Amino acid sequence: MSLSEIPPKVYAMVGTRGLHPISLRECLRCGCNDSSKLRVVDKRVVLKAEEEADAAKEVVEYIIKCESCGESYALRLTHVYSGAGDKRVRITTFVHLYTVDGVEEGWLGNY
Numbered sequence: 001m002s003l004s005e006i007p008p009k010v011y012a013m014v015g016t017r018g019l020h021p022i023s024l025r026e027c028l029r030c031g032c033n034d035s036s037k038l039r040v041v042d043k044r045v046v047l048k049a050e051e052e053a054d055a056a057k058e059v060v061e062y063i064i065k066c067e068s069c070g071e072s073y074a075l076r077l078t079h080v081y082s083g084a085g086d087k088r089v090r091i092t093t094f095v096h097l098y099t100v101d102g103v104e105e106g107w108l109g110n111y
């Protein structure tokens with residue numbers, strides 16, 4: 001369980017201005033950008049991808065605790081795959097912000 005399982009940045013489309021990057025190496029509560037203050041304190045597979053299915057989704061949630069402000073939040077990664085077994089490739093991953101109580105706070109972007 002480490003921050004390295006989470007991409008450093010995700011991107012969201014912002015109208016005609018193109019892709020807006022959001023850093024996942026800073027606290028999404030206080031904005032502290034010292035990533036050594038961020039701890040992955042829990043990881044949970046919300047939905048497991050079916051091995052045999054031709055297209056699959058996997059949802060993994062990471063609970064992040066910031067040692068700077070003391071707040072915690074959840075990053076929910078929805079991996080979208082195409083193909084089954086060895087031929088499976090990741091198409092994209094949606095990253096959503098949740099509270100630790102499971103309340104969705106919005107889509108941050110994709111990678």
Ligand SMILES: [Zn+2]
Pocket residue numbers: 027028029030031032066067068069070071
């Ligand atoms: Zn913080």
